[in-house]
Amino acid sequence: MGTLAVRETAIPGLLVIDLQVHPDARGWFKENWQREKFTALGLPDFGPVQNNMSFNPQVGVTRGIHAEPWDKLISVATGRVFGVWVDLRAGESFGTVVSVEVGPDIAVFVPRGVANSYQTLEPDTAYSYLVNDHWSPQARASYTYVNLADPALGIDWPIPLTQAVISDADRQHPLLADVVPMPRRxxxxxxxxxxxxxxxxxxxxxxxxxxxxxxxxxxxxxxxxxxxxxxxxxxxxxxxxxxxxxxxxxxxxxxxxxxxxxxxxxxxxxxxxxxxxxxxxxxxxxxxxxxxxxxxxxxxxxxxxxxxxxxxxxxxxxxxxxxxxxxxxxxxxxxxxxxxxxxxxxxxxxxxxxxxxxxxxxxxxxxxxxxxxxxxxxxxxxxxxxxxxxxxxxxxxxxxxxxxxxxxxxxxxxxxxxxxxxxxxxxxxxxxxxxxxxxxxxxxxxxxxxxxxxxxxxxxxxxxxxxxxxxxxxxxxx
The missing domain is CATH 3.40.50.720 (NAD(P)-binding Rossmann-like Domain)
Structure with missing residues (x-):
């Protein structure tokens, strides 16, 4: 089961949550977002309004490093991922990188302006994220990106990017040196x-x-x-x-x-x-x-x-x-x-x-x-x-x-x-x-x-x- 806990990271506001997973003969059960318990441990009461899911049938699917203008809570329903976060907010922590392996027993709170990416480590991985704003074309226009392969980030991808499944758009994102930081609220x-x-x-x-x-x-x-x-x-x-x-x-x-x-x-x-x-x-x-x-x-x-x-x-x-x-x-x-x-x-x-x-x-x-x-x-x-x-x-x-x-x-x-x-x-x-x-x-x-x-x-x-x-x-x- 483990102990419910919240851990800080090198990126201010990026929090790792150790979840309690309850197994039995039928499988397992977990509370992926429990407002009262999580906020009592220091997680922001971020008010999610939309829940998105991404299904990845293959190992090595690698999603681009995207920073959106909202907060989100990510987790997996099945499978495991190598998660990567890069702070693209204006300020002293700009460019800081954090990586965490995420399974059903881990969730990560990602504040606005911190770019999010992952690489699947198991087949049939279902990746979930709660966000506190509705997606819109206007919101999409304010995204910020950085390139998955930028040497300045020093990301040690478990599966080399040459062997990964990556979209053409994600391959074209700018290097960190060319990124315009997302302004703070x-x-x-x-x-x-x-x-x-x-x-x-x-x-x-x-x-x-x-x-x-x-x-x-x-x-x-x-x-x-x-x-x-x-x-x-x-x-x-x-x-x-x-x-x-x-x-x-x-x-x-x-x-x-x-x-x-x-x-x-x-x-x-x-x-x-x-x-x-x-x-x-x-x-x-x-x-x-x-x-x-x-x-x-x-x-x-x-x-x-x-x-x-x-x-x-x-x-x-x-x-x-x-x-x-x-x-x-x-x-x-x-x-x-x-x-x-x-x-x-x-x-x-x-x-x-x-x-x-x-x-x-x-x-x-x-x-x-x-x-x-x-x-x-x-x-x-x-x-x-x-x-x-x-x-x-x-x-x-x-x-x-x-x-x-x-x-x-x-x-x-x-x-x-x-x-x-x-x-x-x-x-x-x-x-x-x-x-x-x-x-x-x-x-x-x-x-x-x-x-x-x-x-x-x-x-x-x-x-x-x-x-x-x-x-x-x-x-x-x-």
């Missing part, structure tokens, strides 16, 4: 033109950046036009964030369209194509009763914006591979609270600022770095709070910090209650306490920086920008 950033989207493009320069001009998240047809098989991760930084406008009839429709209906489209696509989704959420999913919110607190949104974010979170949570990143009080490259306060300070204005809402600022470069960390380390899927660290403050406290950094007295800020500030205005209810617990993200190895460090840096940047704006103009060198 890509990451795409939705909402790339926003403050967080721009920060994400800085920390993930290889990701594709899609703004609304490229991809309208609210358009169902946009999702159908993408070949999602070429991607493995989607970061959803697109959202409707006009908290007060969301309380109007038009704003309510727009908020639900962008934050819920669009997220539903993304969740369906991600589930179908086994994508990892990083979805940015908000402290507004809470009513602010608790002074500190951890990842396990039930949602209790107060206004339309918070309700739509909570609904979007629930949809993303249905995706098997998801990270919901909850954040608060985001400050980035563009109009924001800190820039507004700095501008008011420069003009000598003494504003009234709310003093009974509490939380921590989150700078977009820190938020983007935390998201990149999650994707690099791949901790358990689920919800992660991610904000700046440091003391909990009110908006009035932060405004006073900005004024002090601008050389103005802290007393220029007049603290007022939310009720006083909102009197006569159409505003949405806001959580009183927006502080998010950071223990879970810190446990993954990422420590958010104290927001005050960014505050001082941002003030220095604003000072620099103002200095540049005030320089005398000159036509020289124009």
């Amino acid at each position: 890509r990451t795409v950033i939705l909402g790339a033109n926003g403050q967080l989207g721009r920060a994400l493009t800085q920390v993930l320069p290889d990701a594709e950046a899609w703004g609304r001009d490229r991809f309208d998240v609210t358009d169902p047809a946009a999702y159908q036009a993408v070949r999602w098989q070429d991607y493995d991760t989607v970061i959803n930084a697109a959202a409707y964030t006009k908290v007060d406008a969301a309380e109007t009839p038009e704003g309510r429709r727009d908020a639900w369209a962008a934050n819920v209906t669009a997220v539903g489209h993304l969740a369906r696509v991600a589930t179908e194509h086994r994508l990892t989704v990083v979805h940015v959420s908000s402290d507004y999913v809470f009513d602010g009763t608790a002074k500190i919110h951890d990842e396990n607190e039930p949602v209790s949104p107060l206004g339309v914006y918070g309700q739509t974010k909570a609904a979007g979170d629930a949809l993303v949570a249905t995706v098997p591979r998801h990270y919901i990143v909850r954040t608060s009080w985001v400050i980035g490259d563009g109009p924001n609270f800190v820039r507004t306060m700095a501008a008011l300070a420069d003009k000598g204005i003494t504003p009234s600022v709310v003093d009974d809402q509490y939380g921590r600022l989150t700078f977009t470069d820190d938020l983007a770095a935390g998201i990149a960390h999650l994707l690099a380390t791949r901790p358990a899927y689920g919800v992660y709070n991610l904000t700046g660290d440091g003391p909990v403050q009110s908006w009035a406290d932060i405004a006073a910090d900005v004024y002090e950094l601008c050389g103005r007295p802290r007393t220029d800020i007049t603290p007022v209650s939310t009720a006083v500030y909102s009197a006569g205005k159409q505003t949405s209810a806001r959580p009183r306490h927006s502080t998010l617990a950071l223990d879970k993200i810190i446990a993954t190895g990422f420590t958010p920086r104290d927001a005050s460090q960014h505050l001082a840096r941002l003030r220095a940047l604003l000072t620099s920008e103002r200095t540049l704006d005030q320089r005398p103009t000159s036509s020289e060198g124009q």
Whole structure:
């Protein structure tokens, strides 16, 4: 019978599975793919959708070395083969070769972009492979090949290729030196033109950046036009964030369209194509009763914006591979609270600022770095709070910090209650306490920086920008 086990190989992601074969007087029985047992041993939950069989009546049948744009699990039903795999993915392991003799007691998991070949060692060999995408002419066009006889591969075929049964097409494949590596699956950033989207493009320069001009998240047809098989991760930084406008009839429709209906489209696509989704959420999913919110607190949104974010979170949570990143009080490259306060300070204005809402600022470069960390380390899927660290403050406290950094007295800020500030205005209810617990993200190895460090840096940047704006103009060198 043997022991069910999974073994790694020299090719990253190429796994050999020792199967349990149960013999008796009638023959034998084996579980060729058993999702619960195999994934528990480390095999990817790769979601097969098609099962193909190849029957080979002769010894020495040799199939070409083909790399397809999907994952597969290979095995034999009868007979034995000499299996060969060559990594044709872009990266350091390109060109690595692994060979294994495969009988009924062995299966091999072959990741996308690793080329697969075999040579039959017994007559009447039935070769089986499960794949996680449907074959199509479009998919065939993205195959990558390498020549069976390339000396650079150093393959010691049991039956010399001069005596093997090989198709003319397989004899014509290119040498390794001429192979164009299969590109790895890509990451795409939705909402790339926003403050967080721009920060994400800085920390993930290889990701594709899609703004609304490229991809309208609210358009169902946009999702159908993408070949999602070429991607493995989607970061959803697109959202409707006009908290007060969301309380109007038009704003309510727009908020639900962008934050819920669009997220539903993304969740369906991600589930179908086994994508990892990083979805940015908000402290507004809470009513602010608790002074500190951890990842396990039930949602209790107060206004339309918070309700739509909570609904979007629930949809993303249905995706098997998801990270919901909850954040608060985001400050980035563009109009924001800190820039507004700095501008008011420069003009000598003494504003009234709310003093009974509490939380921590989150700078977009820190938020983007935390998201990149999650994707690099791949901790358990689920919800992660991610904000700046440091003391909990009110908006009035932060405004006073900005004024002090601008050389103005802290007393220029007049603290007022939310009720006083909102009197006569159409505003949405806001959580009183927006502080998010950071223990879970810190446990993954990422420590958010104290927001005050960014505050001082941002003030220095604003000072620099103002200095540049005030320089005398000159036509020289124009």
